[in-house]
Amino acid sequence: xxxxxxxxxxxxxxxxDPKLITGKxxxxxxxxxxxxxxxxxxxxxxxxxxxxxxxxSKAKALPGVIAIFTGDDMMDINxxxxxxxxxxxxxxxxxxxALSAGKALYAGDGIAMVVAENRxxxxxxxxxxxxxxxxLPVVVDAKKATEAGAPQLHENAPNNxxxxxxxxxxxxxxxxxxxxxxxxKEQIINQRLIPTPMETRGALARYDEATGEFTVWMTSQxxxxxxxxxxxxVFGIPETKLRxxxxxxxxxxxxxxxxxxxxxxxxxxxxxxxxxxxxxEDRSENYRSSxxxxxxxxxxxxxxxxxxxxxxxxxxxxxxxxxxxSTIAPGxxxxxxxxxxxxxxxxxxxxxxxxxVYTNTAMVDAYRGAGRPEAxxxxxxxxxxFAAEIGMDPAEVRRKxxxxxxxxxxxxxxxxLPYDSGNYEPALDRALAMVGYADFRNEQAEARKQGxxxxxxxxxxxxxxxxxxxxWIGLPGEGWGAGLWESANIRVHLTGQVVVTTGSLPHGQGVxxxxxxxxxxxxxxxxxxxxxxxxxxxxxxxxxxxxxxxxLAVGGTxxxxxxxxxxxxxxxxxxxxxxxxxxxxxxxxxxxxxxGSPDQAKTLGEIALQASVAYxxxxxxxxxxxxxxxxxxxxxxxPFGTHIAIVEVDGAxxxxxxxxxxxxxxxxxxxxxxxxxxxxxxxxxxGIAQALxxxxxxxxxxxxxxxxxxxxxxxxxAMLPNYELDRTVTPSPVNPMGVKGAGxxxxxxxxQAIMNAVIDALAPFGVKHLQMPATAERVWRAMQSH
Amino acid sequence: xxxxxxxxxxxxxxxxxxxxTLLVHYLREQLNLTGTHIGCDTSQxxxxxxxxxxxxxxxxxxxxxxxxGAEITTIEGLAQNGQLHPLQEGFWEKHGLQCGYCTPGMxxxxxxxxxQNPNPTEDEIRHGLEGNxxxxxxxxxxxxxxxxxxxxxxxxxxxxxx
Ligand code: FES
Ligand code: FES
Numbered sequence: 001x002x003x004x005x006x007x008x009x010x011x012x013x014x015x016x017d018p019k020l021i022t023g024k025x026x027x028x029x030x031x032x033x034x035x036x037x038x039x040x041x042x043x044x045x046x047x048x049x050x051x052x053x054x055x056x057s058k059a060k061a062l063p064g065v066i067a068i069f070t071g072d073d074m075m076d077i078n079x080x081x082x083x084x085x086x087x088x089x090x091x092x093x094x095x096x097x098a099l100s101a102g103k104a105l106y107a108g109d110g111i112a113m114v115v116a117e118n119r120x121x122x123x124x125x126x127x128x129x130x131x132x133x134x135x136l137p138v139v140v141d142a143k144k145a146t147e148a149g150a151p152q153l154h155e156n157a158p159n160n161x162x163x164x165x166x167x168x169x170x171x172x173x174x175x176x177x178x179x180x181x182x183x184x185k186e187q188i189i190n191q192r193l194i195p196t197p198m199e200t201r202g203a204l205a206r207y208d209e210a211t212g213e214f215t216v217w218m219t220s221q222x223x224x225x226x227x228x229x230x231x232x233x234v235f236g237i238p239e240t241k242l243r244x245x246x247x248x249x250x251x252x253x254x255x256x257x258x259x260x261x262x263x264x265x266x267x268x269x270x271x272x273x274x275x276x277x278x279x280x281e282d283r284s285e286n287y288r289s290s291x292x293x294x295x296x297x298x299x300x301x302x303x304x305x306x307x308x309x310x311x312x313x314x315x316x317x318x319x320x321x322x323x324x325x326s327t328i329a330p331g332x333x334x335x336x337x338x339x340x341x342x343x344x345x346x347x348x349x350x351x352x353x354x355x356x357v358y359t360n361t362a363m364v365d366a367y368r369g370a371g372r373p374e375a376x377x378x379x380x381x382x383x384x385x386f387a388a389e390i391g392m393d394p395a396e397v398r399r400k401x402x403x404x405x406x407x408x409x410x411x412x413x414x415x416x417l418p419y420d421s422g423n424y425e426p427a428l429d430r431a432l433a434m435v436g437y438a439d440f441r442n443e444q445a446e447a448r449k450q451g452x453x454x455x456x457x458x459x460x461x462x463x464x465x466x467x468x469x470x471x472w473i474g475l476p477g478e479g480w481g482a483g484l485w486e487s488a489n490i491r492v493h494l495t496g497q498v499v500v501t502t503g504s505l506p507h508g509q510g511v512x513x514x515x516x517x518x519x520x521x522x523x524x525x526x527x528x529x530x531x532x533x534x535x536x537x538x539x540x541x542x543x544x545x546x547x548x549x550x551x552l553a554v555g556g557t558x559x560x561x562x563x564x565x566x567x568x569x570x571x572x573x574x575x576x577x578x579x580x581x582x583x584x585x586x587x588x589x590x591x592x593x594x595x596g597s598p599d600q601a602k603t604l605g606e607i608a609l610q611a612s613v614a615y616x617x618x619x620x621x622x623x624x625x626x627x628x629x630x631x632x633x634x635x636x637x638x639p640f641g642t643h644i645a646i647v648e649v650d651g652a653x654x655x656x657x658x659x660x661x662x663x664x665x666x667x668x669x670x671x672x673x674x675x676x677x678x679x680x681x682x683x684x685x686x687g688i689a690q691a692l693x694x695x696x697x698x699x700x701x702x703x704x705x706x707x708x709x710x711x712x713x714x715x716x717x718a719m720l721p722n723y724e725l726d727r728t729v730t731p732s733p734v735n736p737m738g739v740k741g742a743g744x745x746x747x748x749x750x751x752q753a754i755m756n757a758v759i760d761a762l763a764p765f766g767v768k769h770l771q772m773p774a775t776a777e778r779v780w781r782a783m784q785s786h
Numbered sequence: 787x788x789x790x791x792x793x794x795x796x797x798x799x800x801x802x803x804x805x806x807t808l809l810v811h812y813l814r815e816q817l818n819l820t821g822t823h824i825g826c827d828t829s830q831x832x833x834x835x836x837x838x839x840x841x842x843x844x845x846x847x848x849x850x851x852x853x854x855g856a857e858i859t860t861i862e863g864l865a866q867n868g869q870l871h872p873l874q875e876g877f878w879e880k881h882g883l884q885c886g887y888c889t890p891g892m893x894x895x896x897x898x899x900x901x902q903n904p905n906p907t908e909d910e911i912r913h914g915l916e917g918n919x920x921x922x923x924x925x926x927x928x929x930x931x932x933x934x935x936x937x938x939x940x941x942x943x944x945x946x947x948x
Binding site for chain 2: 013014016017018020021022023025026027029030031119122149196197198199200248249250251252253282283285507508509510674675676677681682683684685686708709710716717718720722723746769
């Protein structure tokens with residue numbers, strides 16, 4: 001018998017890569033259609049203004065301009081929907097239209113559309129449009145927006161409050177604080193970030209007049225969902241009249257989950273003009289007008305005993321949602337934030353209150369980690385503050401308060417489903433060992449004597465992946481407007497080739513490789529004979545897409561279950577072929593045979609042929625091996641780990657240099673370690689970027705000061721360290737493969753490791769907290785003021 | 787309109803271009819060489835890097851007319867006779883890409899780097915690629931990919947180090 005090499009667990013290089021390394025990828029802007037026209041958008045330069053009139057006559061006269069439209073022209077389609085109405089925002093949800101009419105609510109709000117023969121002419125025409133704006137007062141700060149006298153954005157949202165939401169136990173928490181031995185209070189800002197996928201966003205729409213059907217190529221992480229939202233909500237047409245295709249997508253990080261104006265206005269104009277219309281943002285447009293992330297102002301308090309037991313956590317957060325609600329914005333600072341606020345600790349009394357606020361800024365929605373980085377940053381900063389207050393080793397405070405392995409499934413009391421599995425101490429211990437914790441304090445003391453400021457920061461995190469089940473997330477309080485299951489179809493063709501279609505939408509995660517590894521093992525077929533198809537609503541089953549680290553835990557499990565169904569059917573057909581009892585058939589290594597006689601086996605290829613030609617099939621068995629699963633998990637998964645950073649702060653300049661970065665992550669059973677590490681690297685890079693470099697800044701007039709890559713500091717290779725990674729493995733009991741998810745863990749674990757290290761380094765200056773990003777200037781000022 | 791003559795990946799083209807046409811748009815839209823990408827409007831990201839007369843250049847900062855008479859190599863021209871360049875191999879072997887959007891520019895810049903410094907240290911690689919942004923990989927595997935290529939191009943028998 002041949003031995004079959006297991007694919008799962010191997011660091012296979014990716015099958016996605018050959019075309020991407022040779023310049024043969026197919027990204028949105030690479031697509032050209034016959035008769036294609038180009039759109040450019042006139043955007044409000046004011047953050048808040050009444051639009052008295054728009055004169056497009058001069059622009060229309062420019063040769064090469066095909067048409068110009070304004071918001072008034074597009075009133076026959078509906079505003080974009082808000083699909084995650086967490087915090088019961090139904091009555092004051094305000095969402096953007098394809099183009100704004102009458103008013104602009106942030107600098108970058110689209111108010112007119114030029115369609116022209118090429119993109120240069122379209123841009124020229126923008127300069128010829130004359131708009132009479134009446135500027136209105138502006139507010140950009142979430143807390144100030146709720147104060148009396150602040151400019152009002154929407155009539156149905158007094159004081160700009162979109163929602164007030166809470167979770168946990170208020171009375172018990174207040175009681176814990178009034179009887180606490182120690183309490184520590186801090187205002188912690190989680191600054192606005194701009195996701196910055198290297199490919200910007202856009203859409204290319206084509207309309208077929210004969211059939212009334214649209215095709216839209218889009219830079220989307222969730223084309224099936226876009227199809228649903230654009231047809232049922234925006235255009236009011238049958239879902240079957242729209243086909244959505246995501247070609248290669250150049251990174252998403254959340255920003256490409258949502259339903260955007262450009263999808264709607266390219267469709268609308270393509271129908272109107274009878275020509276395909278392409279719109280691709282430039283980078284400054286992406287910065288001004290696509291979604292941002294984070295932007296929380298939080299008052300937080302932690303209570304505990306002098307010997308290091310945490311007894312209470314109280315949080316009040318002002319979450320800036322921007323000028324309108326983006327597609328899933330309300331769910332981010334609520335379900336994905338407050339409910340995981342207690343982190344990896346047993347905290348007997350916790351309470352979190354969140355105000356979701358409109359301001360004259362770009363919309364804020366999910367950005368890598370989405371709510372969980374904000375939560376883990378908060379608790380991990382406060383645990384360090386608490387440790388410093390009582391003079392205890394921060395590693396020991398963590399160890400003392402960890403949820404213990406025997407506590408799982410663990411209910412944290414915040415209205416979340418129970419944490420599935422975890423074992424936090426080994427990850428902490430391993431990370432401490434890797435970083436040489438035992439010796440570090442001596443080194444630090446030595447260095448300080450020489451005027452060198454070393455700091456070490458620990459972050460022990462837990463996060464929520466593969467958010468589900470639908471029945472929980474769809475509860476009125478959670479407000480998700482649809483399901484969160486995932487789909488997979490698998491077909492074994494006559495030739496024995498296996499075709500998988502999935503509702504997941506990989507855009508850099510290597511899902512084609514990972515999924516093929518799973519199928520190859522489970523079905524016992526060569527890896528090369530498995531094809532993974534995705535990203536086109538024509539030809540793939542409905543799926544919710546790729547975000548929230550859900551592709552493997554949810555989409556991969558759907559696939560796993562479909563494979564099991566194929567094996568069941570194959571066994572029935574094999575029994576018929578072998579004239580045996582189906583109950584006696586075993587399936588292993590791509591063959592079915594009567595138990596004990598593997599030499600008399602039928603290969604999957606032979607069975608697939610039999611199933612396809614269908615000359616002779618058992619009674620009641622349909623032809624073809626073709627199985628679909630719609631998998632709705634019973635729970636989310638909860639990856640965890642400990643990250644530790646060592647930094648050195650330059651006493652003269654305040655520059656922070658990262659000396660070591662260690663991460664020990666537990667993402668459940670690994671399928672492809674190479675890909676997992678890649679996901680962690682990229683995630684950690686984005687967390688470090690938040691801690692040290694990036695800040696989406698508006699001035700008080702609502703102008704985005706960090707409006708280009710010149711001003712918004714996406715780190716380059718020289719600004720980031722080597723990541724020293726290791727793993728512990730605690731399988732998830734939620735799904736049969738025991739997988740958890742790795743797409744966001746790095747981001748969720750990292751920012752606070754860096755900030756705790758920076759603040760530790762600044763301890764000699766009496767610094768207890770510092771807001772992100774810890775730029776040289778900010779650090780230097782902190783050193784001066786103590 | 788101006789007429790230019792350029793040799794791209796070994797093939798010579800005569801084209802009419804508007805004087806204001808950026809080289810990157812000319813390559814992508816007139817020659818359909820879409821492997822060269824655009825990631826910004828301020829010359830920061832490096833997604834558009836190509837070689838003009840053997841030197842790496844951000845093609846979003848050059849007008850097509852300025853390239854008149856030049857020899858240009860884009861990512862599509864790097865593999866020879868179906869044989870991947872060691873850098874392309876390195877990126878594949880070391881998982882130096884995720885979404886792949888930055889990759890063509892990254893590879894073209896790394897090529898220039900290795901021309902100038904065939905044996906770069908990790909630090910030299912990181913600094914040498916400062917003009918290229920990647921949002922997916924966190925750069926560590928890009929560094930490894932370049933080390934892999936350097937080792938291979940130098941013919942060293944050493945297996946590319948970690
Ligand atoms: S497109 Fe960003 S540098 Fe050229
Ligand atoms: S691989 Fe996605 S930007 Fe570099």
